[in-house]
Amino acid sequence: xxxxxxxxxxxxxxxxLLPLARLIALGGSGGLGANPxxxxxxxxxxxxxxxxxxxxxxxxxxxxSGYANLIRYRRMLGLFxxxxxxxxxxxxxxxDQFFDLAAIARDxxxxxxxxxxxxxxxxxxxxxxxxTHAMMRRLGRRWQHLHRLIYLVALLAVVHYLWLVKxxxxxxxxxxxxxxxxxxxxxxxxxxxxxxxxxxxxxxx
Amino acid sequence: xxxxxxxAILPSEITPPEIYRERxxxxxxxxxxxxxxxxxxxxxxHAGIKLAGVRTSPYTLDEARTPFKDITTYxxxxxxxxxxxxxxxxxxxxxxRPWTVAIEGEVRKPKTWDIDALLRLAPLEERVYRMRCVxxxxxxxxxxxxxxxxxxxxxxxxxxARYVEFVSLNDPKQMPGQRSRVLDWPYVxxxxxxxxxxxxxxxxxxxxxxxxxxxxxxxxxxxxPWKYGFKSxxxxxxxxxxxxxxxxxxxxxxxxxxGFYSNVNPQVDHPRWSQAKERRIGEFFKRDTLMFNxxxxxxxxxxxxxxxKKYY
Numbered sequence: 397x398x399x400x401x402x403x404x405x406x407x408x409x410x411x412x413l414l415p416l417a418r419l420i421a422l423g424g425s426g427g428l429g430a431n432p433x434x435x436x437x438x439x440x441x442x443x444x445x446x447x448x449x450x451x452x453x454x455x456x457x458x459x460x461s462g463y464a465n466l467i468r469y470r471r472m473l474g475l476f477x478x479x480x481x482x483x484x485x486x487x488x489x490x491x492d493q494f495f496d497l498a499a500i501a502r503d504x505x506x507x508x509x510x511x512x513x514x515x516x517x518x519x520x521x522x523x524x525x526x527x528t529h530a531m532m533r534r535l536g537r538r539w540q541h542l543h544r545l546i547y548l549v550a551l552l553a554v555v556h557y558l559w560l561v562k563x564x565x566x567x568x569x570x571x572x573x574x575x576x577x578x579x580x581x582x583x584x585x586x587x588x589x590x591x592x593x594x595x596x597x598x599x600x601x
Numbered sequence: 602x603x604x605x606x607x608x609a610i611l612p613s614e615i616t617p618p619e620i621y622r623e624r625x626x627x628x629x630x631x632x633x634x635x636x637x638x639x640x641x642x643x644x645x646x647h648a649g650i651k652l653a654g655v656r657t658s659p660y661t662l663d664e665a666r667t668p669f670k671d672i673t674t675y676x677x678x679x680x681x682x683x684x685x686x687x688x689x690x691x692x693x694x695x696x697x698r699p700w701t702v703a704i705e706g707e708v709r710k711p712k713t714w715d716i717d718a719l720l721r722l723a724p725l726e727e728r729v730y731r732m733r734c735v736x737x738x739x740x741x742x743x744x745x746x747x748x749x750x751x752x753x754x755x756x757x758x759x760x761x762a763r764y765v766e767f768v769s770l771n772d773p774k775q776m777p778g779q780r781s782r783v784l785d786w787p788y789v790x791x792x793x794x795x796x797x798x799x800x801x802x803x804x805x806x807x808x809x810x811x812x813x814x815x816x817x818x819x820x821x822x823x824x825x826p827w828k829y830g831f832k833s834x835x836x837x838x839x840x841x842x843x844x845x846x847x848x849x850x851x852x853x854x855x856x857x858x859x860g861f862y863s864n865v866n867p868q869v870d871h872p873r874w875s876q877a878k879e880r881r882i883g884e885f886f887k888r889d890t891l892m893f894n895x896x897x898x899x900x901x902x903x904x905x906x907x908x909x910k911k912y913y
Contacts (some may be wrong), residue, residue, distance in 0.1 A: 430670075563784070
């Protein structure tokens with residue numbers, strides 16, 4: 397039991413469930429406001445984006461800190477992003493559109509922000525379904541190439557957010573900046589920067 | 602279950618406005634105590650006061666009214682922030698007395714009215730109107746006011762007056778959202794003179810029989826029920842009769858998306874989303890949006906012969 401509780405995976409798993417727990421608690425207490433469906437849509441969308449950002453932070457954090465072990469938590473973060481993306485998608489299909497397939501198809505074709513959001517969701521499916529160890533082994537080098545799709549997914553998610561707001565772009569631009577920084581840190585100069593910072597940190601210590 | 606069907610809500614579960622406000626006052630009081638400052642105890646002092654002598658009008662929609670709580674906590678009023686709950690949280694800093702409304706421009710008798718004189722200008726009526734937001738949601742709201750025509754007739758528009766421009770308060774001290782340049786302040790809206798003179802167009806000072814809460818555009822706002830909500834300017838300080846079509850704030854911000862007319866029209870989509878349906882606040886299923894928000898019989902003749910796709 398003690399060993400289980402000391403496993404950070406358990407804690408990360410529990411923390412990742414908190415946004416859902418909050419929605420359920422607010423739903424039960426009438427705290428979702430005048431437009432609950434909008435609230436749920438916004439919330440699950442936001443947490444999908446946060447999940448993507450956390451997943452993308454693992455590699456730069458590893459380079460910065462030198463804790464190679466961090467990689468062990470990346471899959472769970474990625475899968476939770478997919479989990480919230482699924483909730484977001486189901487909210488749209490079920491609560492928002494109530495399975496009006498014709499309207500949904502029209503939306504996907506005609507509304508650029510939905511086209512982009514839907515594409516991002518579809519692109520997450522192969523990533524989630526190839527997240528097992530067996531698939532990693534089977535795909536070998538190609539696994540890594542395939543999973544670089546998350547860069548595109550994160551950018552599409554930000555564009556989806558940018559295009560849906562009426563006027564105030566502040567919040568999507570902040571998320572966008574974070575995603576751009578996390579992607580830039582993967583470029584050669586970004587990697588060198590991380591290594592230099594780590595070396596500098598070690599020297600100071 | 603997260604979403605309750607409206608039928609499932611017992612009448613006893615709906616908070617009457619008095620009790621809701623009571624709670625709200627209590628919480629504001631607690632908040633003020635906790636902050637150690639009274640913050641001028643929020644000029645909300647006027648809200649919650651019953652308006653005297655309000656008559657019911659034939660313009661009373663036979664549809665379930667949106668609860669007071671939803672009407673006063675789910676607002677678009679960018680002067681107090683861009684979030685839906687921002688106006689309810691921030692509008693306490695708006696001071697609605699003293700307040701004047703200047704009527705000027707192409708009129709024979711320009712005049713600056715004190716808000717309390719305006720309240721006595723014409724008999725107050727309660728009108729239950731649909732309100733359709735351009736974002737795709739709607740409410741049914743019991744407003745209190747009188748037709749704008751009553752006011753315009755008294756200032757005698759000249760032959761040159763073809764449009765009416767409405768200017769809202771511009772004071773970042775009272776309206777913290779104006780510290781952000783999200784729109785060009787002050788907020789400006791406009792109507793064609795015949796739209797402004799239409800009997801449905803209401804100068805509004807009350808909600809649910811009481812003084813209009815700050816977050817709903819106190820002390821005086823416009824309500825044009827057949828147009829998207831943003832056309833109904835709030836916290837008005839100036840009304841100008843003009844010759845040329847005014848440029849409203851949302852048109853200035855994004856001319857492709859928000860036109861001068863902005864009539865509710867299920868056939869003309871917003872460039873980024875459909876306007877065919879709407880979610881009535883409190884309902885689970887979307888309902889079809891009606892032409893001119895259900896007021897086609899009264900207003901369609903104003904637009905006879907116009908291409909409404911072009912004049913959106």
